[in-house]
Amino acid sequence: MEIKELGHLVLYVRNLERSAAFYRDVLGWPQVFPDPADPEGLLGFPAAGFSSGRTHHELLLIEVGEDAAELPRGRRVGLYHFGLKVGDSDDELRAALERISQAGVRIAGASDHTVTHSLYIYDPDGNEIELYVDMPGVDWRNNPALIAAPIRPLRL
Structure with a gap:
């Protein structure tokens, strides 16, 4: 067996409407299902799928309710974070920063x-x-050590 690519990610969310609006309206990720007027239409439970067009869906959100347990803080087993590519230049990253700042998104x-x-x-x-x-011009394929380069602060 050989893994060809990461296909999709599934997240449990407390409130589907709130989370779908975040991924769709703040991050600009196209929602592919369901029809907003019929949130349980395709799967029979509250869920929403998103795709950049690379595949049928890259993110699936499943609503579990407002009373779901909090994520534990600190070192723990499980998901740390996931990455979303927003471009190939600092100008595009600055535009993303401006958009999320205007939306009041918490920045880590x-x-x-x-x-x-x-x-x-x-x-x-x-x-x-x-x-x-x-980053343009960084040839990590021919120099894989660049992937593990020391992490430095970034100022945009």
Whole structure:
């Protein structure tokens, strides 16, 4: 067996409407299902799918209700964050920063990873998301050590 690519990510969310609006309206990720007028139409339970067009869906949100347990803080087993590529230049990352700042999104930090420049944010349920741009001219394929380069602060 050989993994060809990461296909999709599924997140439990407290409030589907709030989370779908965040991913769709704030981050600009196209929602592919359901029809907003029929939130339980396709799957029979409250869920929403999103795709950049690369595949049928890259993110699926499943509503579990407002009383769902909080994510534990600190070192724990499980998802740390997931990355969403928003472009190939700092100008595109600055535009993303402006958009999320205007929307009042909580920002966790920013890092220069040599191969990428990254902003770290939280979704409405506290899931951490890395918004990143690949840095032009960084040849990590021929120099894989660049992937593990020391992390530096990023100022946009």
